[in-house]
Amino acid sequence: MKKATSLSELGITDDISKAFFRPIQSAAPPSPSKRRTKVSVIGAGNVGMAIAQTILTQDLVDELALVDAKPDKLRGEMLDLQHAAAFLPRTRIFADTDYAITASSDLCIITAGARQIPGESRLDLLQRNLDLFRIIVPPLAKYSPEALLLVVSNPVDVLTYIAWKLSGFPPNRVIGSGTNLDSSRFRFLLADHLEVNAQDVQAYMVGEHGDSSVALWSSISVGGVPVLGSLERHQIEYEEGVLEKIRKAVVESAYEVIQLKGYTSWAIGYSVASLARSLLRDQRRIHPVSLLAKGFYGIDEEKEVFLSLPAQLGRGGVLGVASVHLTEEEAKRLRCSADTLWEIQQKLGI
Known part of the structure; x- marks a missing residue:
């Protein structure tokens, strides 16, 4: 996915920062123990974006990654949030259709899910969601093997069970938003x-x-x-x-x-x-x-x-x-x- 327009793309070099900040002599490098908190939200629909927006305003993360199957919708949501940077705590916001962007997440929140078609049985809906979760969960587990999985998609109880089975994570690290x-x-x-x-x-x-x-x-x-x-x-x-x-x-x-x-x-x-x-x-x-x-x-x-x-x-x-x-x-x-x-x-x- 194309990244948001940067100043370097507009012809302004990185050297411009030297005009604003004078370096400190003999400065020590950042502490190796310093750690950034990262959350990934899978699904940029109404629920996913409400969650992302609330997490941002409450200053819970340093990095927020958004993943969705619709690249144009995803880029639009990312830009809309990035343009609010002056009013929010400093959080780096990324978005891509590629799950690699979720790498090293502390928490992965799954909101994506198939909606029920009129006349469709609950079992048929679950089967379609199972197929969707086969696409979503294994890459999350691959790129963030130490993460917590939080399932929000409905029917949440069965889908949390499915996420647990597909991830191979211990059960304490797979949670559904539940009640x-x-x-x-x-x-x-x-x-x-x-x-x-x-x-x-x-x-x-x-x-x-x-x-x-x-x-x-x-x-x-x-x-x-x-x-x-x-x-x-x-x-x-x-x-x-x-x-x-x-x-x-x-x-x-x-x-x-x-x-x-x-x-x-x-x-x-x-x-x-x-x-x-x-x-x-x-x-x-x-x-x-x-x-x-x-x-x-x-x-x-x-x-x-x-x-x-x-x-x-x-x-x-x-x-x-x-x-x-x-x-x-x-x-x-x-x-x-x-x-x-x-x-x-x-x-x-x-």
Whole structure:
């Protein structure tokens, strides 16, 4: 891909820098231990560019590489971001259709994916995404063998499993964005109703990303106060049906955005940027992300499925899974999702 126009191409030599800066005598070379942080985003669509833009504005990386199959669209997005250099932290931005540009990435974020065709079955869609991931994942693993893989493409749980299989990476280094955004929507809905800041609400959605996600009601707290326990102490009645309505409202909120504007982008951009921050800066924060869930909450050890569970994230990827209490009904629904995903994965032939 053609690079952005440089001053040297316009006839200005590199010697011009000498007119602006006087060299320091006997200066020591840069420290060999100095390291630059690099993130690659695969897919320059609405989601990929929202993620890239949010990562840039939050000053999370030194280098950002963009990869997409459409060279003109890709170059346009790269130039658009580069032209904002005066308003952003200093980040080198590259773009190419060649995966070699992702070499030595610390984190590779996959947003590319095939969209469902009307009348197409879920299995057919997955098969097309499997074919696409066969093109994407092996080069990423080749050029950045020590990287973390973060899958955002949907259906995220199965595609994270596919990325794990194709990369050959250990499971702790392959993560799906999972229900991190679902949980944010959940927290917003509760915070809006209670008129508090969403950052003071602790609430998790776990399990399969989508319609069958599980709301962990017993884990909800506001300012450290358990919500259900507080309701019971104040003898405020609530019904299971009401709780289920709230869960469905969280799930349907994404569909509402898609119906109104055609796609979701900004929320997933902030969600993935928060995951990138926790991973790259070794913050060890807890996020509900899609991870290899076999052996947790009664999920069969033989079923290699990825589901969202509250996980501690750091530079090594998934560092551990929080021991969150699940009711028997919640655990049952989690195992049901695992069974469904495992059945689908068995048909992919990977």
